[in-house]
Each structure stands twice: as C-alpha cells, then as structure tokens.
Amino acid sequence: MSDAQYSGDSFNQTLSSAGLFDCFLIKTDENGQMLWANSYGSNQTDSGYAIDVDDNGNITLTGIFKNTVDFDLGTGVHELSSNGAFDVFVITLNSDGLLSWSHHIGGANSEIVNNLKIYGQDMYMVGSFSGQSNFNILGAGHIKNSNGTRDGYILKLDFSSVGFHPNTSSEFTLYPNPVNSYLNITKSPDTIQHIVVLNSIGQKVLESSSFPIDISHLAEGTYNVRILSNHQTFSYSIIKF
Known part of the structure; x- marks a missing residue:
C-alpha cells in the first residue's frame, strides 16, 4: 500500500x-x-x-x-x-x-x-x-x-x-495511559486550578497547574492524578513505564 x-x-x-x-x-x-x-x-x-x-x-x-x-x-x-x-x-x-x-x-x-x-x-x-x-x-x-x-x-x-482502562469521566480524559514521559488531556484545561500526582502509598510526588505534565523522572509504577476543576476534584489512575 x-x-x-x-x-x-x-x-x-x-x-x-x-x-x-x-x-x-x-x-x-x-x-x-x-x-x-x-x-x-x-x-x-x-x-x-x-x-x-x-x-x-x-x-x-x-x-x-x-x-x-x-x-x-x-x-x-x-x-x-x-x-x-x-x-x-x-x-x-x-x-x-x-x-x-x-x-x-x-x-x-x-x-x-x-x-x-x-x-x-x-x-x-x-x-x-x-x-x-x-x-x-x-x-x-x-x-x-x-x-x-x-x-x-x-x-x-x-x-x-491494573489501572489500565482509559479514564471515562465526562470531564477529562488523560492520555496516553500507560505513559512514559508527557501526560496530556483531551479536553480544554481552561477550568483546571490544580493538579496533584500521588504515588501508590499516597505521597505527593508532583504538582502542576497545566498540561502536559512531564513525569519522565518518576519511577515505574501506578500513580493517582487528582485534578481540581470548578471546585470539584476528579481522580484518575495512570501507569508510568
């Protein structure tokens, strides 16, 4: 072809x-x-x-x-x-x-x-x-x-x-997942006030106010991404490889 x-x-x-x-x-x-x-x-x-x-x-x-x-x-x-x-x-x-x-x-x-x-x-x-x-x-x-x-x-x-399935919240979709370097978002992030990334034992490892997020320095494993938007918190599981 x-x-x-x-x-x-x-x-x-x-x-x-x-x-x-x-x-x-x-x-x-x-x-x-x-x-x-x-x-x-x-x-x-x-x-x-x-x-x-x-x-x-x-x-x-x-x-x-x-x-x-x-x-x-x-x-x-x-x-x-x-x-x-x-x-x-x-x-x-x-x-x-x-x-x-x-x-x-x-x-x-x-x-x-x-x-x-x-x-x-x-x-x-x-x-x-x-x-x-x-x-x-x-x-x-x-x-x-x-x-x-x-x-x-x-x-x-x-x-x-394994936290593999793409997030299906109507508010945001994070991609790619699993992710190696930059984590992005499909919908407009204009309403995002704060982003926190937590490791598997609940420790805060990264903060940001915008996407994309560079997570290339994080160790491999499962993380929780919490997005504060319009005074609501949305939680997503991602895998870093």
Whole structure:
C-alpha cells in the first residue's frame, strides 16, 4: 500500500503507508458516513487482526507489527519496538480516535493474535507464539515457552485491577495511559486550578497547574492524578513505564 483515500459526504482523508503494508482503522456513523481514519505502521508489514468496543465507546485494536511504530497520531510520541520478527500490539483509543494506551507482546520469534473480546472490565486475546514470549504487557515476569513449533495462548487482562482502562469521566480524559514521559488531556484545561500526582502509598510526588505534565523522572509504577476543576476534584489512575 502507498496511498489510500477515504471519503464521504463531509469527509476526505488520505492515508499513506510508512512501509510495505500498514494497519488502518476507520470510524463511521450509523449511516455509514466516515468520521475519522487512522493508520499505524513501520517500514515493514503491519496488520490489524481484531477489534472491540466497550460500553463507553473506547476502541481496542490488536494486530501484529515489526520494527518500531508510533501509535500516537497526535502531537505526542508513543513508540513500540518489536522484540523479534513480529510482535502483537494492543492499543485503546477513545471515541475520537486518540490514543489512550498501547503495549505489545513479544519474544525473539513471531507472535500472532487471532481474536480479541472485551466483557466489562476484562479483555481476552487468543493467538499463537513460537519459542519464548513475554505475556506480561506491563513488563517482564510472565514468560511462556512453546512446547513445539507453535503453541496457542489465551490472555486475560483485568483492566480495572491494573489501572489500565482509559479514564471515562465526562470531564477529562488523560492520555496516553500507560505513559512514559508527557501526560496530556483531551479536553480544554481552561477550568483546571490544580493538579496533584500521588504515588501508590499516597505521597505527593508532583504538582502542576497545566498540561502536559512531564513525569519522565518518576519511577515505574501506578500513580493517582487528582485534578481540581470548578471546585470539584476528579481522580484518575495512570501507569508510568
């Protein structure tokens, strides 16, 4: 693929592949009119395999990629790099197509994902892998070794227990989550008076009055972000990696 044009009555967008084949995702309204189109890819072949939408309209997409892909199509950068031939990526977007979080599963060989489903706060993925693969998408620690040429896998992720799911407050949405450097906000922050970041034992580690917030110096782990806006406090869980 080189260029592909997607258009409707009031929509016209051209996507260009970064390499051989890229993954693309489009959203339409109930009448089939296009609302937005995204593409994700490296200089190699990248493909989308499965998609699901939760009750809040957040979109989770999974597929395979090789080399390095930036999954943040906004002003930020959120790159994933494959460990071997092909790795599995899984990303969640809000209803406007903006990235909330992204992670990957991989080892020295190739991993494949065949399907993904979301039930409430749980996500299930099925696929196959070869050799040794790391299935802990929060980091090292859950290693599986195939018994033959390729083995099948079933992965279950509890969004709520790891603070993974994008925040769904009607006031603000923080992204990306997990985050490595700059934490941003999708809605206008004009009404924000104060922002406090707390660690897992309730200690204040950062204060700010505006977004984006640079948290690159913080240690890896789970944090609570509290936003004071219009004399109300909104609380969000984020993961720093």
